[in-house]
Amino acid sequence: MSKRLRDLFQASHQEGRALFIPYLTGGYPTPGETVSLLLAMEAGGADVIEVGVPFTDPLADGATIQHANHVAVQQHVTFEQCMGFVREARAHGLRAPVLFMGYYNPVLALGEERTVALAKAAGADGFIIVDLPPEEAGPFLAACRSHDMSFIPLVAQTTSDARIAKLAAVADAFLYCVSVTGTTGQRAAMPTDLGDFLARIRKQTDLPLAVGFGISTREHVVTVGKIADAAIVGSAVIGTIDAGDGSSRPERLRDFVKEMTGR
Numbered sequence: 001m002s003k004r005l006r007d008l009f010q011a012s013h014q015e016g017r018a019l020f021i022p023y024l025t026g027g028y029p030t031p032g033e034t035v036s037l038l039l040a041m042e043a044g045g046a047d048v049i050e051v052g053v054p055f056t057d058p059l060a061d062g063a064t065i066q067h068a069n070h071v072a073v074q075q076h077v078t079f080e081q082c083m084g085f086v087r088e089a090r091a092h093g094l095r096a097p098v099l100f101m102g103y104y105n106p107v108l109a110l111g112e113e114r115t116v117a118l119a120k121a122a123g124a125d126g127f128i129i130v131d132l133p134p135e136e137a138g139p140f141l142a143a144c145r146s147h148d149m150s151f152i153p154l155v156a157q158t159t160s161d162a163r164i165a166k167l168a169a170v171a172d173a174f175l176y177c178v179s180v181t182g183t184t185g186q187r188a189a190m191p192t193d194l195g196d197f198l199a200r201i202r203k204q205t206d207l208p209l210a211v212g213f214g215i216s217t218r219e220h221v222v223t224v225g226k227i228a229d230a231a232i233v234g235s236a237v238i239g240t241i242d243a244g245d246g247s248s249r250p251e252r253l254r255d256f257v258k259e260m261t262g263r
Contacts, residue, residue: 001172002125002150004097008047009174009208009229018225019047020261021210023101023234025068026051026085027077029241033249034085035092037241040250042096044257049094050128050232051086053079053102060130064235079106079115083122090123099152101128107140116143126150126173134170141170152176157197161204168205174229177201177211190220195227221260233260 012019022041026034041049054072058065079100086098100119107115107129119127126149132140134153144151150173155164157178168175179194198209211224212232216239224231237253244252 002097004125005150005173019230021048021230021232022046022237022257023050023052024237025072026082027054027072027075028068031077035088036250037253038089038094039092040254041257042094044254045261045263046096046257048097050099050101051082053082053100053106055103055106064238068238079110083118086124087122097125099126099128100124104129104132112140113143116147116149120147120149126152128152128176154178155201164201164204168207171207174208174210177209179211179213190223198227218260
C-alpha cells in the first residue's frame with residue numbers, strides 16, 4: 001500500500017474532511033500541457049490526482065472523457081509517456097499521491113511487473129484498473145504489493161454484498177464507489193440513494209470510500225463529503241480545460257479546483 005495514500009486518508013479523517021480527487025487524461029489536450037495542469041490541480045487544493053492512461057476503447061467513460069482519450073491516442077500518448085508526466089511533475093514539486101486510472105490492455109501490453117515497477121519509479125502511488133477483476137488480478141496484485149503500490153477496486157450500485165466483501169479484501173487504500181449505473185459524465189444531481197449505497201458498503205469494510213461518476217459541482221462535492229471520505233471529479237475537469245486556451249488552462253483549472261474544494 002502506498003504510504004502517501006495511507007497517511008493522507010488518516011490525516012483527513014482526523015481533520016474531519018473529505019479528500020478531493022480530480023482526474024486528468026494524460027496527454028490531453030496536448031502532451032506539453034499535462035505537467036502544468038497536474039501542478040495547477042495541486043495548487044488549487046487537489047489531495048490526490050488520477051492520471052488517465054489513454055485507451056482506444058474506454059467503455060466506462062462518457063462522451064467527455066472518451067473524447068479526451070481519443071485526442072490523446074491520436075497524439076500517440078503511451079502509458080510510459082504518462083509515467084514521464086508524473087516523473088516530471090514530481091521534479092517540479094508535485095507532492096500529492098498519483099493514481100494511474102485506465103484499462104487492462106495497456107498494462108498487459110507493457111507487462112504487469114514492468115508497469116508497476118516503472119510507475120513506482122516515476123513517483124506514482126497506485127492503480128485503478130476499471131476492467132481487471134480480482135479473480136484475474138493475481139500477478140498484478142502481487143506486483144503492486146511487492147512495490148508498495150495500491151490497487152483500487154471499483155464497487156457499483158449493482159454489486160452484491162458478497163462481491164463487495166471480495167473487492168474489499170484485495171483493496172488496501174480505499175474503494176472507488178461508482179455513484180450511478182452508467183458511464184462517467186456530469187449530472188444535475190447526486191443519486192438520492194447514495195447514502196444507502198455507501199452504508200451497504202460500510203457493512204463489509206472499514207476502508208475509506210471515495211465516490212466518483214457524476215460529480216461536477218461544489219454542491220455535489222459537499223454532499224458527497226458528508227457521507228464519504230473522498231469525491232472524485234473527471235468530466236468537469238476536462239470541461240474546464242476545454243473552456244480555455246493553452247495559456248489560460250492551468251490558471252482556469254487551478255481556480256476550478258479551488259472552487260470545488262472551497263479552499
